[in-house]
């Protein structure tokens with residue numbers, strides 16, 4: 040609780056915000072104690088240039104080498120800064136808490152493992168096994184896909200610029216394959232272009248790829264057989280720069296977007312499809328994709344890659360404006376960085392989003408195509424079936440707006456082969472247990488799963504004490520308690536209603 044940043048804003052903050060512990064055990068009482076319209080409500084909105092922003096309640100010593108305000112931009116308060124030509128406009132070059140000499144932040148692709156290596160005579164040797172795998176897109180929804188080493192997408196390869204890598208590929212698929220190292224400037228014989236640069240690896244056979252990595256940036260590996268690509272055969276290959284490139288980030292996340300065409304009663308993708316109904320991030324569909332949890336004030340990078348067969352993704356982050364600092368393969372010069380809140384990522388492209396997480400809360404991070412904001416959109420089944428066949432009848436009765444049940448009870452709609460239980464993603468108690476069984480969800484609103492279906496995930500920006508509670512302790516946290524605490528500190532609690540604990544809305 041010691042701080043080297045004494046300022047009135049912080050005292051005010053502590054006085055009104057209270058500790059998370061108190062808030063978490065008595066969220067409602069805390070809300071009632073708040074006096075909206077007094078200093079607290081304005082706390083999150085005052086001009087950073089005029090008054091120093093409040094610090095989070097527990098400011099550790101390691102933060103002392105960074106400032107809170109850079110040319111009018113605050114790392115703790117939503118703000119733009121003073122001048123679009125400033126290096127610090129919208130946090131452009133505001134550093135993270137991480138010291139440059141500590142090296143790059145480790146890459147983290149939620150819900151995916153990293154591929155281990157062994158160092159042999161100065162070469163990093165990896166073993167990659169293309170094979171048929173099962174992947175649980177949603178709790179209880181096991182899909183038969185193709186991937187590597189038991190995972191779809193495959194495990195992440197994380198290396199450094201200047202490494203020499205050897206990747207031993209043993210094909211366990213029932214057919215030939217090759218592996219392409221997407222974007223690398225390597226000797227042509229190791230490019231993995233199916234039949235063009237090498238003989239395909241037959242089932243059961245092994246091929247060894249070996250090359251020097253002179254570049255850094257966002258790369259990936261994938262089969263170079265198109266049909267196999269649609270079945271999911273891709274994995275991250277992240278190369279950290281040998282020389283630190285500022286500003287240092289505290290978090291380096293990867294979100295890999297894919298689309299699959301898996302029809303009712305099927306667990307296998309239709310690789311020939313022109314329409315896609317299952318959407319995954321790192322191999323999971325929302326709300327099963329694990330939220331990105333960061334600390335208030337951190338500098339965050341999210342590498343977002345689109346490995347969908349034919350569809351682009353306009354990806355939108357709520358509550359923040361980010362800088363696009365690079366695309367697939369390479370980082371952009373700072374003069375070319377672009378501030379956005381929505382970035383279109385086309386097939387086989389990647390974009391790096393960088394921003395200061397200066398706005399606490401749970402923020403949607405999602406593809407904005409409505410088609411991709413729903414799962415399992417099979418024609419004539421699931422969410423497209425409504426009890427009111429006549430739309431006019433519904434529209435002429437806007438006064439009462441008769442409810443539209445998602446549950447179809449008429450037996451004539453029980454089409455053989457159409458698993459009604461899958462429609463709209465059945466949110467059974469077991470399903471919800473799997474969703475809430477992850478610490479990254481703790482303290483979110485009880486209804487949050489309803490809003491995260493499809494190609495969607497969540498960025499959680501938590502003040503340090505709440506981050507500690509959620510990510511580093513096993514203390515029980517009531518649903519909605521962390522969100523309530525953030526409203527109490529940064530919002531207007533008098534204007535906020537908690538979500539119903541019995542969360543199945545419309546039922």
Ligand SMILES: [Cu+2]
Nearest residue numbers: 352406408411
């Ligand atoms: Cu999309």
